[in-house]
Each structure stands twice: as structure tokens, then as C-alpha cells.
Amino acid sequence: MITMATIHDVARLAKVSIATVSRVMSGADPVNPKTQQRVMEAMEQLNYTPNGLARNLRSLKTNVIIALVPDIKNPFFSEVIRGIEDGAREAGFHVLVGSTDGDREKAKAYMALLEESRADGLILTTAQMDQAFIEDFAARRPMVLACEYIAGSEIPCVSIDNESAARKITKHLLALGHTRIAHIMGPSNVVLSQARLNGYKQALREHGMPEDELLVQEGDFSIESGYAVAKKLLSIERLPTAIFAASDVMAIGALRAIHDHGLRVPDDIAVAGFDDINMASYVSPALTTIHQPRYEIGQRSVQMLVKLMKAEELGQAQVVLEDTMIIRESSGKGHEEKG
Amino acid sequence: MITMATIHDVARLAKVSIATVSRVMSGADPVNPKTQQRVMEAMEQLNYTPNGLARNLRSLKTNVIIALVPDIKNPFFSEVIRGIEDGAREAGFHVLVGSTDGDREKAKAYMALLEESRADGLILTTAQMDQAFIEDFAARRPMVLACEYIAGSEIPCVSIDNESAARKITKHLLALGHTRIAHIMGPSNVVLSQARLNGYKQALREHGMPEDELLVQEGDFSIESGYAVAKKLLSIERLPTAIFAASDVMAIGALRAIHDHGLRVPDDIAVAGFDDINMASYVSPALTTIHQPRYEIGQRSVQMLVKLMKAEELGQAQVVLEDTMIIRESSGKGHEEKG
DNA sequence: AACATTTATGTAAACCTTTACATGCAGAGA
DNA sequence: TCTCTGCATGTAAAGGTTTACATAAATGTT
Numbered sequence: 228m229i230t231m232a233t234i235h236d237v238a239r240l241a242k243v244s245i246a247t248v249s250r251v252m253s254g255a256d257p258v259n260p261k262t263q264q265r266v267m268e269a270m271e272q273l274n275y276t277p278n279g280l281a282r283n284l285r286s287l288k289t290n291v292i293i294a295l296v297p298d299i300k301n302p303f304f305s306e307v308i309r310g311i312e313d314g315a316r317e318a319g320f321h322v323l324v325g326s327t328d329g330d331r332e333k334a335k336a337y338m339a340l341l342e343e344s345r346a347d348g349l350i351l352t353t354a355q356m357d358q359a360f361i362e363d364f365a366a367r368r369p370m371v372l373a374c375e376y377i378a379g380s381e382i383p384c385v386s387i388d389n390e391s392a393a394r395k396i397t398k399h400l401l402a403l404g405h406t407r408i409a410h411i412m413g414p415s416n417v418v419l420s421q422a423r424l425n426g427y428k429q430a431l432r433e434h435g436m437p438e439d440e441l442l443v444q445e446g447d448f449s450i451e452s453g454y455a456v457a458k459k460l461l462s463i464e465r466l467p468t469a470i471f472a473a474s475d476v477m478a479i480g481a482l483r484a485i486h487d488h489g490l491r492v493p494d495d496i497a498v499a500g501f502d503d504i505n506m507a508s509y510v511s512p513a514l515t516t517i518h519q520p521r522y523e524i525g526q527r528s529v530q531m532l533v534k535l536m537k538a539e540e541l542g543q544a545q546v547v548l549e550d551t552m553i554i555r556e557s558s559g560k561g562h563e564e565k566g
Numbered sequence: 567m568i569t570m571a572t573i574h575d576v577a578r579l580a581k582v583s584i585a586t587v588s589r590v591m592s593g594a595d596p597v598n599p600k601t602q603q604r605v606m607e608a609m610e611q612l613n614y615t616p617n618g619l620a621r622n623l624r625s626l627k628t629n630v631i632i633a634l635v636p637d638i639k640n641p642f643f644s645e646v647i648r649g650i651e652d653g654a655r656e657a658g659f660h661v662l663v664g665s666t667d668g669d670r671e672k673a674k675a676y677m678a679l680l681e682e683s684r685a686d687g688l689i690l691t692t693a694q695m696d697q698a699f700i701e702d703f704a705a706r707r708p709m710v711l712a713c714e715y716i717a718g719s720e721i722p723c724v725s726i727d728n729e730s731a732a733r734k735i736t737k738h739l740l741a742l743g744h745t746r747i748a749h750i751m752g753p754s755n756v757v758l759s760q761a762r763l764n765g766y767k768q769a770l771r772e773h774g775m776p777e778d779e780l781l782v783q784e785g786d787f788s789i790e791s792g793y794a795v796a797k798k799l800l801s802i803e804r805l806p807t808a809i810f811a812a813s814d815v816m817a818i819g820a821l822r823a824i825h826d827h828g829l830r831v832p833d834d835i836a837v838a839g840f841d842d843i844n845m846a847s848y849v850s851p852a853l854t855t856i857h858q859p860r861y862e863i864g865q866r867s868v869q870m871l872v873k874l875m876k877a878e879e880l881g882q883a884q885v886v887l888e889d890t891m892i893i894r895e896s897s898g899k900g901h902e903e904k905g
Numbered sequence: 906a907a908c909a910t911t912t913a914t915g916t917a918a919a920c921c922t923t924t925a926c927a928t929g930c931a932g933a934g935a
Numbered sequence: 936t937c938t939c940t941g942c943a944t945g946t947a948a949a950g951g952t953t954t955a956c957a958t959a960a961a962t963g964t965t
Contacts (some may be wrong), residue, residue, distance in 0.1 A: 231683070233951055244915045249953060256954095259913060279682030280628065281951035284619045291662075299647055299663075300844065305639045312638070316672075321679070322628075324663040325640075326651055333655075340660070343618030344570070344921095441914050450848055469804055483848045505639065509789055509822040511850055571923060583945045588923060597944060622919030623950055683951095786909095 232273035241269035252277060291321050292348040292532060293337050294373075294425045297355065297417075299326040302477060303450060303521060304324045305354055307373060310525020311350060320347070328424045329355050329414065329447075348532045351375075353417050369535040373528035374544065375418050375518075383541060385528040387550040389419045390515045393426025393471075395552050396499050399515070401434050403560060405497060409442040409467035411456045411477050420445075423473045423501065446477050453480025457545055461488045467480045468496060469558070475500035475507045475516055482510060482557070493559030503553055514558035520548050570614035580608035591616065630660050630903075631687040631871060634677055636694065636756075638665040640787060640815060642860060643691055646712060649864020650689060657872045659686070668694050668753065668786075675806045680707045687871045690714075692756050692852045708874040712867035714757050715884065722880060724867040726889040728758045731856045732765025732810075734891050735838050738854070739808045740773050741901060744836060748781040748806035750795045759784075762840065781806055784843050785816050792819025800827045807835060808897070814839035814846045814855055821896070823847060832898030842892055851895035859887050 238245040243262060250256045251266040258266075269275075283289050294311050296304040308324055315322045323346060325337040334355070340346045348369040354361055354377060364370060365382045372384035400408050410427045413420030424443070431438060441463055446452035453472055457480060460467055470485075472478035478500030485496050492498050492512050500507060503518035534541045535552060582601060589595045590605040597605075608614075622628050633650050635643040638901040647663055654661045662685060664676040671869045673694070679685045687708040693700055693716060703709060711723035739747050749766045753761030763782070770777060780802055785791035792811055796819060797808055809824075811817035817839030824831050831837050831851050839846060842857035866885060873880040 237698055246916080246954080247914060250914090253953080256914095257912065262913080276681040278623075278951050279679065279684035280619065280623045280626075281920090282682075283684070284617075284623050284922090284950090285952045285954090287619075287920070289619065300641065300644045302639065302641060305641075305644050308638055308663075309665060321662060321664075321676075323660060324647075325660075326648060337660075338617070338936080339615075342615040345618035345622070346840075450844060454848070476945080479845065479848055483850065486850055501949075506818065506845070509793070509818055511822065511825055549694070564571075569933090574921080584922080585924080585946080588943060589944090592923080595944095596942065601943080617921050620950090621923080623952090624922045624924090626950070 231278070231441040232275045234275075234277065235355055236273055237266065237269045238290055241266045253254070254335060278404050281459070287344065288348055289345060290319060290478065291323055291346045292350065292529070293325060293340060293346045294321045294350045295325045295327055295337055295352060296332055297327055297329050297353045298448070299324060301474075302504045303474065303476070303519075306504065306521040307352060308383070310522035310527075311373070311529050312525075313522075314526035314529030318529060320529070320533070327355070329416075331355065338364060348536050350532060352527050353419070355414075355416055371528045371532045371535065373524050376547070377424075378417055381544065383531050383535060383544040385524050385531065385546045386419075387517075387519050387524075387548050389422035390426040390429070390518075392550045392552075393423040393473075393501070394430045395426075395519055396501070396515070397427045397430035397471055398434075399552060399554065400434070400499060400558060401430060401469060401496060403469075403497065403558060405469040406436070406506065407439070407465065407467045408436075408469045408471060409440065409444070409460045411444055411446045411453060411460075411470060411472040411481065413445075413473040414447050414479075420473060427471060446473070448474050448476060450476050450480040453477030454484045455480075457481035457484035458488070461485065461490075470496060471499045471501075473501050475502045475504045475514055476515070478507070478514055478557070479510055482514075492557055497559050500557075507553075508555060515555045515558035516553055518551040518553050520550070523548060549565040570617070571614045573614075573616065575612055576608045576614050578603065579612060580604045603892055604660070617674040626683065628684060628686050628687045629658060630677060631689065631868070632661055632662045632664060632685045633689045634664045634666055634673055634676055634691060635669050636666055636692045637787070638663060640813075641843045641845065642815070642858075645843065645860040646691060646864040649757065649861035649866075650712070650868050651864075652861075653868030657868060659872070661867070665670075666694070668755075676701060687875050689867050689871060692758070694753075694755055708868045708871055710871045710874065712863050712895065715761075715886070716757055720872050720883065722874060722883040724863050724870065724885045724887065725758075726856075726858050726863075727886050728761035729765040729768070731858075731889045731891075732762040732812075732840070733769045735854070735856055736766045736769035736810055737773075738891060738893065739810060739836060739838060739897060740769060740775070742808075742836065742897060744808040745775070746781065746798045746804065746806045747775075747808045747810060748783070750783055750785045750792060750799075750809060750811040750820065752784075752812040752816075753786050754784055759812060771823060785812070787813050787815060789815050789819040792816030793823045794819075796820035796823035797827070800824065800829075805835070809835060810838045810840075812840050814841045814843045817853055817855070817896070818845070818849055821851070821853075831896055836898045837896040839896075841905070842890075846892075847894060854897035855892055855896045857890040857892050859889070862887060873894070 234245045237248045250258050327334040352373045376386045412424045444456045446456045500516040501512045503516045507514040573584045576587045589597050666673040691712045715725045751763045783795045785795045839855040840852045842855045846853040
């Protein structure tokens, strides 16, 4: 709509040079109070707003960071994003959120914005693309992994120890006397799915339990997949006595599947989730799960990214935050705490 | 990291002018195949990526649109965002998502990006700020309201008819014989909360039911508020026989409150929600609710915004999409459909 | 009074593109 | 041979800032 006033217009009206106008705005260099007054009035009168694009071009900074999530509808990630947004705001950045659907091309399209200088940094919440590509990218651009840790990689990251957390919650189920514990894992091409699967297997092994291939099935973190995979597990001849889902969302899908199958949780089958999303304590039965400090993961990852962008030393590049097991109703007897 | 190659570097290496390099990229003007070849090789060799900021400044377009939601953690909005993102991608735009927390200042900070030419358009999913401010903004910048319709305003919008939908679902409860129907409304400063409240009241009036002030309580669309407000309703001496919550998320909070209170849904108290979020059919009992075509709302609103940005005629400026009542378990008897 | 210092302001380059206009040249028609 | 047309390319302006450097005026120092 109507063409905007530029710094030149302001300068002309205030009878000064554009440099002076710029100085009034930045407040960096000294400027005569009277002149300053005149400039401010001119700005007011023309309803002047500086053009951000021009500033960006001049400074070669955009103050935009990109946060890529596999699925924005997934409540776990939206809480992480919230942490990212708040951390970004504090540091003076805006967040461009991209939902990748596990589609590499979509992810790469967002990452291209960095190459084009249209964003300054990247936070990746799940690394689904080829590791080589990521390593290469991280070497050239400021980037942080949130939620996920890539073994043997130097890329800065903030996450919990998914393996030990999964081991912990599986042990909880074992301690309750369960002998056939099924696992609904996340997408197998995602690092953290593997980590959680490993933790699960380690716990079984430590307890001398045999591994049953039938009891491990792959989902995609969606509620629909949790439902579908649980249905599948319920059709096994020797039913599992407990199901450990790699995410609360899938666990909620499983709850429904068990309910529809005419069985009760936790009496007939115990269920445990992962993430401790907001809703976990509201569904019935309330979910036993692993609490991830998701907000903090988001915040911390931005803080690291900011340091990276400023080329500051970031001390520890791999940050592992604490998780907490939260025991609620869905795992049955031996409750120690009510969410 | 290492300074980037510019179009000048490419031109120098290929022994042509920068104009020719630009032409090779755009493909608009004819250029000699041999020269083209040389330029491409130079680009390749220097690993050249054009600077998006410079392009943006030159064209005065950013291809970025801003989508403002009250709370990114709210699953209803994240599904709308998904529609917005997909619509935007199709039209060649990127989406900057902002969570406002009902904080006007945060919202205004995002809107300022438009004034600074750092974004081309705006989609507002809830209008919490003063109407005058919004009207003024909409007059100067391309903007569309999604989910919400402001009575008497000319601002383009895409939504359902919240009033009639609320009336419809309240009537459903009345038809089931409920006499004391409570309403957990959304924040009273949000237009659609008022619309839903009106629909609720109209239905009661049509059935000759008295209005009971005690039965209408305000929440903020969060699960916690649904829980808290339901608790409050359960402490009324003459208990409500049904609760209509203005969002599924609050309804889920209410389900838990009723459960914790030792009552059963729908036998003791019926519950109805609004939105039909993904999880609505998975919780137990599954929620009776109003299905909003949220993905389509997102998509359509981007389409309108794009027209607005191109200054094309957009025919109908106020679009009302169809909603559907979905009857599930939480409202009890008379089920016509299973989610 | 001459000079050094400080303060206020202006000039112009730089950031990296796109594009209107200008130029040069080859082939075609007279 | 001369002019006309059309293609391929170059030149330079424009987009709106910020900022290094230059200049000018005012103040302070001896």
C-alpha cells in the first residue's frame, strides 16, 4: 500500500543528512538535542519505520533462526518450540518454525534459507537426513540439535539421555513383575528411537529376559500409529502384560486400543509412555512416563545457538539434561506419586 | 563462517558482467549457451548461492508471512498452522509462527515485522487486541483472520459459524434431556468465546431454560483451566448434569476433574467439547464435539492472504466453512456415530 | 593568536541483487 | 556499401540502510 517514507524523506524534512537520522535512531554517536528533536518530529510526521530488509542487508544479519520439527502437531515438539521461542525472544531473535514430515526435501528447503542468508541459525529437533549432510551443514553454519544426540558427532546438542531413561522405565515395569513387555518404538531412522530401543533391550537383558521380536513394533510417534501398533500387539497369541511406548502420544493411542479391545489398563495390561506431555496426567488412566525438560531443552538450545552465531566459546558442546520418571496410574500397583 | 562468494566473484571468474550472471540465474533474457555454460561452471566452482536478502531488498518482497496464534502448544492451533504452512509452501511463502500468550505486546512485536518490510502478510488466529488497532493495521497491510470473524468488520476472514455450532451442540445436550447444562467458556476478551457463549444461551432460551449465572464459567482454553473450572462447577450445590466446554482441550481437563471427583462420564455428567482435535476420539470416553475443518481454515486463509498481497480481487472476503457435530461417548445415550 | 581537541554533521562507499537502458556486432535487405 | 533488425552483453542506477572518513564549527590550551 502507499509507498513508505524512507530515511531520505526524513532527512529532507528535518534538513539534515541521512547519516544524522541514522544516528538519532541508533543513539550510538552524539547528536545535538535540537537536531535530534527536529529529526524525531520528522519521523513522527512521516510515520517513518526503518526498512528491516535494508538493515539486514547492510549488517548481513537477519535475527531469524529456523527451528525444524518433524511434526508441528505433535505436542511434545510444540512445547520444545515454546522454549525455543522464549529463548529466542530474550536474545532478540525471531523463530521460523518448519514442519518437515520426515521429508528430507522439505527440511532442505528450510535449510537453504540459511545458505541464502535469510536466516542466521538452525535448530534441528530430529535428524532424519543423512548424517553426512548434517555434519557438512553444521560445519558451515550455526546449528544445534535439540532432543537428539548423534553418537560420535561434534555437533552441539541439548538432550536427555534417552537410553538410560528408557532403561529406567523398562526396569520399573520389570520391578512390577511384568514378564512380557512390548515396545512401540519411534521411526527407526531417527536416532532417539534407536536410543530408546536400546535402553529397553538393556533392561530386559539385565533381568535375564529373553527378547521377543514380536514384542517390538515400529510406530511414527503419531497417535494413530500408537493405536494401530497396539492393536497389532493385542493380536499376538501370548499377550504382552505391559506396553512401553516411545512417546506419550503413541501411549495414548495404545490406551484407546486396549480399551476398545475390552481390556483394562493397568489391570490387564500396564502402559508406560515417554515425554510427559501436558496431557499425560489428564488422560485416564494417567500415564506413567519419563519427564523431559522440554521447555528447557528449547531454551538451552537457543542459548547455545546464539553463542555459536556470535562465534563465542560454548564450553560444553554436548549438554545432557536430567529426566525424571513419573509414576502414575497406567503402570499400576506400587504407585509412589500422583501427577 | 568464511565469506560467501558474490555475484561479482562469479562474474569475474566467468569473465562476464554481473548482469549476465543474473540473467543465467533468472533465465528470463536470452544468453549465449557457451556463456551460460561458463557462468554455471563458475557458480559451481565458487559454490555460489545468491544472497536472499539482497534479492528481497531489491524486490521489496520477503516471501515470508507471519501466523500468530495465542498458544502454540494448543493442538487446535497447531493443526491450523499446518494448513497454513502447506498453503504457504504451495504459494512459495515461508511461515513465521508467533505465539502471543494473549500478550498484546508480543503480538505487536511480530506485527512490527510487517512495518519493517521483513514480512509480507499476516494471519491472525485470535484477535485479542483492541479492534481499532486491528482495523487500522488491516487497512495498511495484507492481513487475514483465521478462525475468527469480527462482526461488522470488513477484514477478510475464514472461520466456521461459531455461534450456530455452539447452539447445535447445546441443543444436542438438551435433546438428551439435560436440564442443567454448564458452559466453560473461553477467554471473554476473545471474539469466538463470545460467539460460542451466545450460541449456548440461544439454545437454552429456545428451549425455555432459565439461565443460571453459576453455570457459566470462564477458562482460557488450557487443559489446566478446564480442570480447575470443572472442579468449581462440581462444587455447586445443584450439580450440572452436562458440561459444554468451548474447546476439546478444556473438555479433557473437565473429564479428569469429574473422574477425580468420583463421578462418571456420561452416566453422571455428560460432556461436550469443541474443535474435534485429533485426540478427541482417543480419550476415554471419546468426546462429543464440533468438528472444525482446521486444516482447510489454515489453507484457505493463506490463499486469501496471497490474493490480498498480489492485490487481486478476492470475491468473497468473509468465508464461513462448514462444521460438523460429532457425537461420541462423552454425551451419552443416543449415539449415532462412533469416532 | 595560534593550535589542539572535541562535538556535530555531512559525504560517499558498501551490503548484493535486479533491471532499464545503452552498446556492439552480425546478418539481412536494399 | 549502407541502414535496419535482433541478439548478446555491458553499464549503471536503484532498493534503504549503516558507517568509515572527512569537514566544519566550537571550545579549550598555551
